[in-house]
Amino acid sequence: MNEIATVRDVVAIVLVLAGAFLCLTAGLGLLRFHDVLTRMHAGTKPQVLGILLIMVAGAIRLQGWSAIWMLLLVAAFQMLTAPVSAHMISRVAYRRRHVRRDLLLVDEIRSGESVDRVYRGDEPADAPPEQPAASLRASRREDQAPSGGSPRAGE
Amino acid sequence: MTAVYWAAYAMLGGGALLTLVRLALGPSLLDRVVATDVLLVIISAGLAVYAALARDPTVVPVLVVVSLLAFVGSVSVARYIGGMLVHAPAADDRGEEGR
Amino acid sequence: MTVEPARSALGHQLRHQLPLLVWLVLVWNLLWGTWSWANLLSGIVVALAVTLLLPLPPVVGGTHLHPVGLVVFLGYFFLDLVRSAALVAWQTIRPGGIGRSAIIRVQLRTDSDLLLTIVAESLTLVPGSVVIDMDRERRTLSIHVLHVRNLEDVERRRAAVLAEEERVVRAFGSADEIAALAHAPGEAPTGTGRRTP
Incomplete structure (x- = not known):
């Protein structure tokens, strides 16, 4: 019985350390990566695997079912909500042209031929465009040109 | 056990510190949203580490609240920024479209 | 009355x-x-x-759980999760920094809201790929993938997305949807296929 307890403790400690290490690399990646989309990859990492590992460690160490059920609930919430917020943020990031296009190998949303004249450069996402209506019309025209006008998928 | 405490909290603290740097530097609002999201996740990871190492289940309900709060916060900011892009100009664009 | x-x-x-x-x-x-x-x-x-x-729109179609497919899907999912988390973590700490990324557009074969949602969620949960946009009518997902070196990598990632879709459909889809997997992505049997440019 005692040995089993120590094995469980060692497993829990390893899981905790691995999860904490993933959180550290998330901070590092957030600092080192170039644009919002790549930083988003660094951000989803602790949110999914790191917190999952630490939750498993907590479930191993804690006694009493109520805490374990609640940890399970937190893990389920994280796995349900993390993709949604990641998707929403990265979609807005792409639409606001807050992407380092020069670091993209392939961009199949707008593949090459359409000149990016709506927003120039890599403006901060919270800077409003100079002429919102005109730039929106231009971007709609760009959207409709290759495809024959599909409605925007978001709204 | 003390060494484990120190190692885990050092890594979590380092990650939180780096995230704070990105939060301060972040050239755009979206970078800051991502950084805040990660910071809240690291905070909840720290709470979970405490619960696991000290065998103390009192902070577990806080985890539920923090994880849901992170989601609601980042989604609402993302919707806000997206609204600035899509909805605001759509009002004076409507006359031209005709349908 | x-x-x-x-x-x-x-x-x-x-x-x-x-x-x-x-x-x-x-x-x-x-x-x-x-x-x-x-x-x-x-x-x-x-x-x-x-x-x-606070009523929600009902989910059209409902799920058909296939136990074997579900086990395969979950197994691959967790394997992917661990492997790509390790990969992304290595890219953050290695001195060379990250490589280039890419935005790819994948034509999917399934036409169910629920299955598309599961595919998109599981793709985004795995570090290294984030779903940016989704065209429901043409059934395409736009995915930002990390660390591609050349065009072969791009094709490999696209094949991985399609394999993920196949696992999801085999775990949750109905018989028709599993049969639809045999069709090539472009020639959809429902006739809502691509318009001529």
Whole structure:
């Protein structure tokens, strides 16, 4: 019985350390990566695997079912909500042209031929465009040109 | 056990510190949203580490609240920024479209 | 006479939202942490109030669970999770920094809201790929993938996305949807295929 307890403790400690290490690399990646989309990859990492590992460690160490059920609930919430917020943020990031296009190998949303004249450069996402209506019309025209006008998928 | 405490909290603290740097530097609002999201996740990871190492289940309900709060916060900011892009100009664009 | 359609509509709505109700009651009980009849009853009341006051559009189609497919899907999912988390972590700490990324557009074969949602969620959960946009009509996902070196890598990632879709459909899809996997992505049997440019 005692040995089993120590094995469980060692497993829990390893899981905790691995999860904490993933959180550290998330901070590092957030600092080192170039644009919002790549930083988003660094951000989803602790949110999914790191917190999952630490939750498993907590479930191993804690006694009493109520805490374990609640940890399970937190893990389920994280796995349900993390993709949604990641998707929403990265979609807005792409639409606001807050992407380092020069670091993209392939961009199949707008593949090459359409000149990016709506927003120039890599403006901060919270800077409003100079002429919102005109730039929106231009971007709609760009959207409709290759495809024959599909409605925007978001709204 | 003390060494484990120190190692885990050092890594979590380092990650939180780096995230704070990105939060301060972040050239755009979206970078800051991502950084805040990660910071809240690291905070909840720290709470979970405490619960696991000290065998103390009192902070577990806080985890539920923090994880849901992170989601609601980042989604609402993302919707806000997206609204600035899509909805605001759509009002004076409507006359031209005709349908 | 006029009450009858309304009541059947309400029943229809309730039957469609039964999984949501069960999930809400489950969450309520898990949040309380203990099992008791009072928690169950109050959970049912709260779940009914939530679903009636804040109605959601019903999920068309429903799931068909295939146990073997589900096990395969979950196994690959967790394997992918661990492998790509390790990969992204290595890219953050290695001195060379990250490589280039890419935005790829993948034509999917399935045409169900629920399955597309599961595919997109599981793709985004795995570090290294984030779904940016989704064209529901043309059934394409736009995915930002990290660390591609050349065009072969791009094709490999695209094949990985299609394999993920196949696992999801084999785990949750109906017989028709599994049969639709055999078709090539472009020639959809429903006729809503691509327009000529």
